[in-house]
Amino acid sequence: MNRCAVFILMLGMSVFAGLAQAKMTIIDDVLGRKVEVDLPAQRVILGFYAEDYIAIGTESALDNVVGISRDTWEGWRPASWNLYTNYRPSLKEIPDVGEVEAQTFSIEKVISLKPSVILLADWQYQGLGTDVERLESAGIPIVVIDYNAQTLERHVKSTQIIGALTGQEKRAQEIADDYQHTIESTLQRIKTAKLPKPRTYVEFGNKGPSQYSFTYGKNMWGAVINMLGGDNIATPFVEWWGTMNPEQVLASRPDVVFLAGTESGMTGNAIAMGQGVDRKLAEARLAGYKKRTGWEQMPAVKNGRVYGIYQGASRTILDASMVQFMAKSMYPSLFEDINPEQEYLDFYKKYLPVVPTGTFTAQITE
Template identity: 40%
Template sequence: MAFVALMLAAGCSSQTVNGPSQASDSAQASDPSAVNGSAAIVFTDVAGREVRLDKPPETFIVANYIANFMMVGGAESLDKVVGMTFDGWEDTRYGEYKVFTDAFPRMKSGDIVSIGGYHDDVLNAEKIVSLEPDVLLMNLSQYAENNPQIATFEQAGIAVVVLDYHAQKLENHTKSTEILGLLLGREQVAEEQNEAYIGAIEQVNERIAALPEEQKGKKVYVELGNKGVGEYGNSYSDSMLWGAIVHNVGADNMGAGIDGGYGVLDKEFVIASNPDVIFIGGSIWSDDSGGDQMRMGFAVDEATAQERLAGFASRPEWKDLKAVKNGEVYGVDHGSLRNMIDYAFTQYIAKALYPEAFADIDPAKSMHDYYEKYLPELNDDGTFMIRLR
């Protein structure tokens, strides 16, 4: 699997990210323009667009992936942020919102302006232009939704950079992280994170490849538990989030054929398919009127998560499902996907499906150690992955 690497050409005046080769520290050190910060930065982003900056950027708007931005840049990188997508963050990812704003009070001080919806991809173009950032970071769906405004941003001198951590593609994760390292002057940190990600994914792939074919192909149902027990939530196709992870680890993802990446599977289809394993994605959503949404993630204690997961497993129509009868029902934190530590969920799902092959892997520890190393200011207490007792 290709490692998308930073290339610094000795004696050249530009820094580039666009290919499969890996730069050495000596190459960077031999380029005096890179050392003194005067080098132009040229790279191809995840949308295939060439981006050029005449000098390292000093101010950013982060329309998505603030966790990745700060994991690469460190706590001090927040000082460069003038805008974020705050609207809806607290309502849809309360645990994440709380631990980030507690650790970094500047996020709610008013110094960082909200430039649109956290969850709806609609960005406020007028406000973005008025903030005059050097760089606007966005994801692929935001790029598609706001495409008519891209030319306006660029004419205003704002470099638009598209990243992707949604598709669970190794090449997109690593390329996005390389770009962040380049923009933030933290190439070595980005390289370390990519090496960890690649190593973890390759280890999972190698172990699964060595398994007998009869152990593969378990039927897996994934549901987002934001609607509570009484209504089925979204599942995901093989190209997005949980569905992509399930597919990547050699299982039969029941949501594989969903158009658009995600959608609700019919109750009758779920029951008739009789899944071997069930994963319920959780978070802390504000509209928990029935008190039965799946709770997972930062600031969630395990007793609460187990209680909520038991509610889903107790759906009357599920009593005869193989997954329920065999105790193969799991909870996972939906908010912890889309960043460089989400390889821990690939490890966890692989371990749930092939416990003997991954007996020595501790995904929860992988996650904790990552936060401890790259964002130690954050209180990472919570419940991120559980099996129903």
Template identity: 45%
Template sequence: MSDTALRRRQSARASFARAAALVILAFAVLWTAGPARADIRVTDVMGREVTLAKPAERVLLGFYFEDYIAITGPGAIDRLAAVSLHYWKGYRPRQYEAYLAALPKIADLVDVGDVDNGTMSVEKIVAARPDVAILSVGQIQYLGASAAQIEAAGIHIVAVDYNAQTVEKHVASTLVIGKVMGTEERAGRLARAYQAAVDDTLARVRAAGAAGKPKVYVELGQKGPREYGNSYGKGMWAGVIDLVGGANIAAGQVANWGPLNPEYVISARPDAIFVTASEWMGMPDAVVMGFGVDPALTRERLRPYLERAGWADLPAVRNGEVYAIYHGGTRSLYDYVYARFMAKVLYPQAFADVDPRAELAAYYKENLPISPDGEFMLRLEPGS
């Protein structure tokens, strides 16, 4: 073999050895690093596309606190950096206290302000350094052009919407949160359970027959019996009445919400009356119920409504169909429980085997770190 041929063969062997070494090194790196993580691509309920490198580790949560906790599961609070506190502590103070007792880290969360009081602060949001801001559609609309400042700081904004009160938006919002948090299996289970509960409710209502829909009156129980509180012509409790096959006496009387004329309520002769109640302990005349509230106090605050002028002759009052229902019982992943309670009032035979209180307790036991300690739906029994 000539010297030239020998040098060529040696060079080829060296090149092969270097290539083999690179291949081995590449496999070693892949073995050490594990499989490459694909980007997480999320399309939120506003159709906005967001790409995350990994599940969120620091979250700003604007609303839907219990839904976020249920979807994220254990460690949900550890992954929160900031909240809009007014929408939790302000609206549901005793619910907030129950979570605070179970999860003390909640006290350390940054409060970024709220939309209602015009205090939601871009500066506070940026300073909290979240990876992702999970906000309601209304909160994003409030931020407007300021949302660009948040995104410019490297914070992804994701929109969710349980306020729309549609199965589609409930399911989509649940799946979005699950994808952002890396808990897609848990989110899928919750979304399927919600869909199934609503489907079952609708099937029972259809089976009961739509003819002669019972007439329903819902009133916000903050002001007490001396002044008529808001009713709902569209959205909120109006959406629940529509879902369960009731005839809403406020439909066409108020655009969204507002008080009805007392004479009109009497003339409409509702078959069932629901006064919404919550942990409004600072309102002396409000109907109160919920976490840690004695049901006797709920009945005490509700009973004077029956003494309003003209109410004694209403079918709902004569037949003992007057109820208190938790005002926070709409626009959440377990709002089907309250819909089923209302449906059972309207169509008792179709829902004879349904126990909404037990369903609420089961939802909490399976998905949340606290128990629903208190009454969240009750009937004012005649003479009670």
């Protein structure tokens, strides 16, 4: 047999081996949809939850990402994007497919990248509407996950799905089990103590003290308050997210206030939290909210129970530590042994290739 024939034979065997390793599998996504996917996925469009994808699938899972909704990372969390791209510059080379909420998501671009699967957040899937049919007609499977709901069930399910897509089922189960243990043990302490429900208010502090921004009803931070047995003062007024009338906030007399912020708050007077944020700056921005009209009479302000929390650490498998922080803030006597911010950083050290520095939780006591 000549060298050319041997080469062709070996090439054919290599292709056959690759096909043999591929396995068509039915995935039940968080919406109960049964989706047939070739696993482990070789060409992935990643819509959201990039850090979860890396933590669960390992950094090598990025090698199979052929498109990304870049604005959900670079646009919403630029400091995090910079942290990762400084470590791995090739992230900048992944094609951008646009963002659903901004109506820039390009179906044509997605199809041109020939993905083997598209991984979307529930809100992205719902936002695409009839465009979902165009993608499915092109033979592209769509798998839906959801960390935004902030429920234990969907967090665990989403983690297992990412594990299956990346071939990291064992690692995914370990992360899911750790998350479940943290949430259940936290809830058990609260249940056993039988303490009064603290009236709680949370606001995304992106507009500064002069203007009320949105709060949450039954998702994201609102869902966490509800899960922890708190009395979420937004519940009667806001279903998912939206602003409350300032008079309603004052009349509700919250015992605990959480103000969420990101790195973008470093300019202006918004709440500043996250990567690269100095703790003194974060605390100073929190203190500014005490000067809001009527807030000096609010129980939360009078008792030094106004807290800052990192918005970027919500809607992710990394948020177990933020659940702990909210629990500790709502029921201080029950969680004196827990250091939530250290727990947050420890997750990075264990499962991610970078570790952020900055301020991710804060409190003003005076």
